[in-house]
Amino acid sequence: MPNSKHNKPSDSSDTRASESQGPWAGSDDSYFLGAEAALPPGQYGQTIPSHLPDPVAQARVLRELQRRVRSTMSPAFPVETKRILPGAALLAGYRHFALRSRSLAVDEFGRDPSYGEVARPVLDFLYQDWLSVKLQGLENLPTDGGAILVCNHTGTLPYDATMLMHGIRTEHPLKLRVRPLLEDRLARQAFLGVALRKLGAVRACQENATRLLENGSLIAVFPEGRRALLKKRTSPEKLQRFGRGGFIRLALRTIAPLIPVAIVPKPVKWLPEGVANRVHAAARLALFPTPGPWTIQIGKPIDLSEQLAETEWEERVQVAQEAQRIRLHIAEMIQQILNSTT
Amino acid sequence: MSDAPKPYPTVVAVTGACTDLGVETLRQLSDDPRIERLIALDVAKPDVISDKVQFVRLDLSQPGAGMRIADVLDEYSPDTFVHGAFLSTPTHDGGWAHELEDVGTMHVLDACARNPPQRLVLLSTTLVYGAKPDQPTYLREDARLGEVTKSRFVNDRIRAEEQVLRFARSHPSIDVCSLRFAKVLGPNSDNIFTRFLSRPVAPTLAGYDPLMQCVHEDDAIRAILLAIRKSARGVFNIVGKDILPYTTLLALLGRLPLPLPLPIARAVGKAMWATKLSEVPSTMVEHLQYSCVADEGKARVELGFEAKYDIRQTLAEFLGMPIDRPAPAGRPTAQSATWMN
Numbered sequence: 001m002p003n004s005k006h007n008k009p010s011d012s013s014d015t016r017a018s019e020s021q022g023p024w025a026g027s028d029d030s031y032f033l034g035a036e037a038a039l040p041p042g043q044y045g046q047t048i049p050s051h052l053p054d055p056v057a058q059a060r061v062l063r064e065l066q067r068r069v070r071s072t073m074s075p076a077f078p079v080e081t082k083r084i085l086p087g088a089a090l091l092a093g094y095r096h097f098a099l100r101s102r103s104l105a106v107d108e109f110g111r112d113p114s115y116g117e118v119a120r121p122v123l124d125f126l127y128q129d130w131l132s133v134k135l136q137g138l139e140n141l142p143t144d145g146g147a148i149l150v151c152n153h154t155g156t157l158p159y160d161a162t163m164l165m166h167g168i169r170t171e172h173p174l175k176l177r178v179r180p181l182l183e184d185r186l187a188r189q190a191f192l193g194v195a196l197r198k199l200g201a202v203r204a205c206q207e208n209a210t211r212l213l214e215n216g217s218l219i220a221v222f223p224e225g226r227r228a229l230l231k232k233r234t235s236p237e238k239l240q241r242f243g244r245g246g247f248i249r250l251a252l253r254t255i256a257p258l259i260p261v262a263i264v265p266k267p268v269k270w271l272p273e274g275v276a277n278r279v280h281a282a283a284r285l286a287l288f289p290t291p292g293p294w295t296i297q298i299g300k301p302i303d304l305s306e307q308l309a310e311t312e313w314e315e316r317v318q319v320a321q322e323a324q325r326i327r328l329h330i331a332e333m334i335q336q337i338l339n340s341t342t
Numbered sequence: 343m344s345d346a347p348k349p350y351p352t353v354v355a356v357t358g359a360c361t362d363l364g365v366e367t368l369r370q371l372s373d374d375p376r377i378e379r380l381i382a383l384d385v386a387k388p389d390v391i392s393d394k395v396q397f398v399r400l401d402l403s404q405p406g407a408g409m410r411i412a413d414v415l416d417e418y419s420p421d422t423f424v425h426g427a428f429l430s431t432p433t434h435d436g437g438w439a440h441e442l443e444d445v446g447t448m449h450v451l452d453a454c455a456r457n458p459p460q461r462l463v464l465l466s467t468t469l470v471y472g473a474k475p476d477q478p479t480y481l482r483e484d485a486r487l488g489e490v491t492k493s494r495f496v497n498d499r500i501r502a503e504e505q506v507l508r509f510a511r512s513h514p515s516i517d518v519c520s521l522r523f524a525k526v527l528g529p530n531s532d533n534i535f536t537r538f539l540s541r542p543v544a545p546t547l548a549g550y551d552p553l554m555q556c557v558h559e560d561d562a563i564r565a566i567l568l569a570i571r572k573s574a575r576g577v578f579n580i581v582g583k584d585i586l587p588y589t590t591l592l593a594l595l596g597r598l599p600l601p602l603p604l605p606i607a608r609a610v611g612k613a614m615w616a617t618k619l620s621e622v623p624s625t626m627v628e629h630l631q632y633s634c635v636a637d638e639g640k641a642r643v644e645l646g647f648e649a650k651y652d653i654r655q656t657l658a659e660f661l662g663m664p665i666d667r668p669a670p671a672g673r674p675t676a677q678s679a680t681w682m683n
Contacts, residue, residue, distance in 0.1 A: 056372070056373060056375060056392075059372065059373075059391050059392045059393070060373060062391045063369065063390075063391050066389075066391065094596065094598065095593055095594070095596040098589075098592075098593035099590075099593050099594070102587070102589070102590045102593065103590070104590070104594070104654060105584065105586075105654075106553075106585065106586060106587060106590070108479075108480075108585070109479055110479075110553050110585070110587060110633075112587070112590075184475060184476060187475070188475035188632070190547075190548070190549025190550055190604070191548075191549040194549065194550060194551045194587075198587075202479065203478070203479060205476075205478050206478075207478035207479075207480065207482070208478050208479050208480075211479075211480065
């Protein structure tokens with residue numbers, strides 16, 4: 001190979017000469033292409049200017065020709081039907097069948113509208129007949145822009161989240177959608193996690209929540225988490241610790257209002273105390289909720305936007321304080337509902 | 343680095359010139375009149391008709407590859423280096439793949455450090471994030487890369503990516519750009535995903551339905567050209583519009599899902615990989631379990647890349663079906679995908 005100065009691409013005649021050797025140098029094509037017979041550039045005499053069109057355009061035409069020839073030269077797998085398999089007609093029927101209960105487009109977090117339609121009768125039955133949910137305080141929801149609904153937990157499986165989502169969707173005049181945030185244990189669960197995602201639930205993490213709030217969605221968080229299972233039957237108003245206050249940090253960062261929500265199942269009064277405790281313990285593990293009127297109370301929004309802290313440690317203290325304040329607020333709401341029903 | 347615009351690329355070197363992306367990049371660049379020379383580095387001659395293309399035989403898995411690249415850089419001094427010499431499908435010869443991808447990247451970076459080009463573009467994949475249950479739904483470029491798993495196929499890509507990121511930090515004068523592509527599908531692509539989806543039956547995991555994302559090969563090429571011409575810096579996720587659950591994707595393609603319980607799927611996958619009946623190692627099962635979806639926001643804002651094809655159009659093109667109409671501007675609806683009716 002010539003040295004680098006000799007072979008600068010700006011020098012076109014040299015480029016041409018080196019290319020006549022270069023690409024073919026190691027291959028067997030050189031004999032057939034006559035590269036051996038090529039004379040050095042100076043021995044041809046004067047270079048005749050080419051009357052042919054632009055070499056780039058020529059190459060393009062050649063390449064297109066090449067592609068067309070290729071596509072006709074593979075009779076076993078013509079390009080057009082390469083991926084379509086034998087029995088495609090049968091599979092088309094299957095495809096029609098498979099696409100009946102699923103949408104061709106899901107939203108950006110995987111909510112599947114067709115799946116929601118399929119699940120709707122079940123949710124309606126649960127909402128109206130089995131749990132007969134009373135939903136109060138719908139006017140406290142903002143009609144535009146995001147908000148964080150802070151809810152208490154009522155059981156093992158996320159019937160509370162589903163009922164809140166379904167209730168606001170069906171009873172609110174604007175048919176608002178709430179996206180409940182699921183803790184990891186639920187979101188990664190086989191079958192259940194996928195079903196909840198198709199209904200509209202989202203895995204709980206700061207990135208997902210921020211994205212939802214930026215899109216103006218209502219999100220519902222359950223900061224008690226799994227610890228809610230430790231609650232005693234006799235004291236439903238005693239809430240567990242509210243996580244590490246991630247939802248407060250989220251609210252401070254996105255300036256979204258916090259809306260406290262109390263979800264209160266009817267206390268079982270007609271059973272003896274000991275039996276009721278056992279039923280409660282069993283119901284925590286059961287897949288189906290105990291029947292009875294539920295009350296879902298949506299409280300007045302709490303705005304944190306004016307209270308931004310400056311340093312990290314101040315913010316941590318503030319987050320803990322705010323979490324505690326909202327926790328007590330929701331406990332108070334639960335207590336009021338319990339007092340009014342008895 | 344100064345804010346002055348870099349000169350337009352004139353000499354471009356491409357490793358992995360025979361890969362789907364490499365050869366199409368060469369074709370597109372050879373049509374660009376401002377590009378003077380293309381250096382194709384690979385073990386075989388790429389299928390490109392152009393007098394700009396200079397083929398140099400280079401086997402990155404050989405110990406002397408570093409010297410060879412250094413010679414090429416000395417001789418042609420390309421201003422842009424596209425490193426795409428990665429395997430499109432996993433191989434059973436893990437040692438060779440390691441030499442090619444991980445050590446090969448080392449050779450490339452060593453040579454680039456000695457004779458620095460102005461730009462270095464790495465063709466990477468979103469597989470490096472891994473599919474894990476504790477990820478956000480949309481992975482940004484600064485997300486933690488997948489832990490070192492048993493999957494050699496992904497591991498070598500992660501190591502290559504880490505080397506390039508380290509190189510970018512120590513060479514601030516070079517515009518180092520890494521493009522992480524989602525599953526590249528299209529009529530001409532041939533890789534692990536197209537092969538997997540070309541079978542009449544596709545395994546699924548019972549109870550799991552991850553969200554899937556893909557990118558059309560034309561969009562992938564456009565992103566490479568954009569990165570070369572705009573002298574992009576940093577990491578970009580290159581993904582197509584929209585996501586679909588895996589089972590919906592299979593239904594759209596007309597493939598029969600074969601639901602398997604997770605332990606059985608792992609065992610069967612292992613057995614089939616060990617007996618070379620399957621082209622996909624069992625460690626990729628996690629991608630059938632949890633989603634690995636990347637966020638396209640940074641590429642749209644900083645690179646100016648916007649995918650032309652949504653996932654349904656990409657699947658239609660993959661099947662070889664004509665796309666009847668362009669995607670509507672707004673959010674896609676069920677009506678926007680009528681090609682299957």
